[in-house]
Amino acid sequence: MMIKKYVDDLFHGYESTAELEDFKEEIIINLKDRVQDLEKAGKSSDEAFAEAVSELGDITAIADDLSREKRKEIIGKMYVDTKPKLSAGYAIGYTLAAGVLLFGIITSLITYFSAGNNLFIAISSFLPFVVPAGAALTYLGLTTETTAKYPMDWKRALIYALAVGAILFGISISSSHFFMENSDPAAILGVLVPFVLPGVLVIAFLMLTEKKRFKPWLMQEHERYHEAYAGYYKDTEEVTKRGMLSGALWIGAIGVFLLIWILTNILYSLPVFLFAIVGELLIEYRMISKHKRNSATK
Numbered sequence: 001m002m003i004k005k006y007v008d009d010l011f012h013g014y015e016s017t018a019e020l021e022d023f024k025e026e027i028i029i030n031l032k033d034r035v036q037d038l039e040k041a042g043k044s045s046d047e048a049f050a051e052a053v054s055e056l057g058d059i060t061a062i063a064d065d066l067s068r069e070k071r072k073e074i075i076g077k078m079y080v081d082t083k084p085k086l087s088a089g090y091a092i093g094y095t096l097a098a099g100v101l102l103f104g105i106i107t108s109l110i111t112y113f114s115a116g117n118n119l120f121i122a123i124s125s126f127l128p129f130v131v132p133a134g135a136a137l138t139y140l141g142l143t144t145e146t147t148a149k150y151p152m153d154w155k156r157a158l159i160y161a162l163a164v165g166a167i168l169f170g171i172s173i174s175s176s177h178f179f180m181e182n183s184d185p186a187a188i189l190g191v192l193v194p195f196v197l198p199g200v201l202v203i204a205f206l207m208l209t210e211k212k213r214f215k216p217w218l219m220q221e222h223e224r225y226h227e228a229y230a231g232y233y234k235d236t237e238e239v240t241k242r243g244m245l246s247g248a249l250w251i252g253a254i255g256v257f258l259l260i261w262i263l264t265n266i267l268y269s270l271p272v273f274l275f276a277i278v279g280e281l282l283i284e285y286r287m288i289s290k291h292k293r294n295s296a297t298k
Helices: 002-010 018-040 045-056 060-081 088-114 119-142 154-178 185-208 216-233 236-263 271-297
Strands: none
Touching: 002 018, 002 045, 018 045, 088 119, 119 154, 154 185, 236 271
16 A cells, blocks of 8 residues: 555656556556565565665656657647637638639630730739739738648738739739730839849748747657658768769759750750659659668668
8 A cells, every 4th residue: 555655646747648557557566576575585564665665766757758758649639630720700811812813813814815815915904813812812821720830920921921912913014014015025024123023032031030830749740750861861972872863863954954945945845854853753762762671681
């Protein structure tokens, strides 16, 4: 009875889990056996108990690990199993923004065919819809809590939305000018400077100063991934080979891209990069497969 009370007091305040209860039961059995052995050796009950406890050492560290795992399990269920509910206001906002964007697409298509396949008029008619819809969807997306991320501060999200709106406005204007008769290339590029360039710079600054909004369970998954991935690149010789293969692949891809572009058309040269991406994935697959084979032979 004294041993059980001692163990219960020792782990008082820890979260009760099946693993912890099994651990406590095992300690009680071991303490009882040790006390009996010491009593047979001539020790009194109190002396035997005190010596057995002193031999036990600090076992709360194991309980700390068990408790920590339980907390991780609870956190994981909170953030993985429970999907944040979308409020009615945000649902309406997403619906309206998507509706405006879809209405703009339909309107521009109607304008395109009714104006004799004139892209300049079609893109110009799409402009009043794509800018507010794009900005609104950006704001809503950044301030919506997801399974993996916390929502962004509304002021920061608003700056993102305005920057996206400026970029969409500049791209739309320059695109419509591109398809205008007797368009001036300098004027087309000039439109990008006051709208697209500031928008890109603002977004770049916001991204560089962005605080992590990942939830704890995702951070733990990232840590496990990085630990596993780091094992593939411990061999510096293999890393060097992988870098050389990747560099040769992309230098060759750029060379072939430029050659096909000069000889034919840029549209025919774009698939080269698709093959280069496939090649990059194959190189990575070879790296991981070789690491697994080497680990298996050890």
